[in-house]
Amino acid sequence: MKDKLLNWFNWILVADVFFVFAAFAWLAIAVIGNSMGVPLGLDLWHKLWQPVFNPAIGILMAGAILSGIISWISKKFSQAGNG
Numbered sequence: 001m002k003d004k005l006l007n008w009f010n011w012i013l014v015a016d017v018f019f020v021f022a023a024f025a026w027l028a029i030a031v032i033g034n035s036m037g038v039p040l041g042l043d044l045w046h047k048l049w050q051p052v053f054n055p056a057i058g059i060l061m062a063g064a065i066l067s068g069i070i071s072w073i074s075k076k077f078s079q080a081g082n083g
Contacts, residue, residue, distance in 0.1 A: 006070065013063040020060055023053045 026045060033040030045053075 009063070010067070013060065013067065016056055016060050016063065020053070020056055023056065 023045075026041065030040040030042035030045050034042045
């Protein structure tokens with residue numbers, strides 16, 4: 001059960017990483033387009049920053065910390081069981 005839960009957790013984090021990368025790519029392309037006078041959705045990106053992209057980055061950071069803590073605790077318990 002624990003392994004299945006951790007696999008889902010890791011899958012969600014990987015999907016979140018790709019979402020954050022895609023959001024950054026959109027930002028970079030929109031900024032370049034905006035500097036050339038081509039509207040590529042920079043205003044929409046700014047509107048989505050607070051409700052969508054900011055929480056996605058927060059989830060990514062919290063998930064990375066939580067994943068590290070879970071891994072550390074698992075190693076501690078496996079070492080205690082062998083010792």
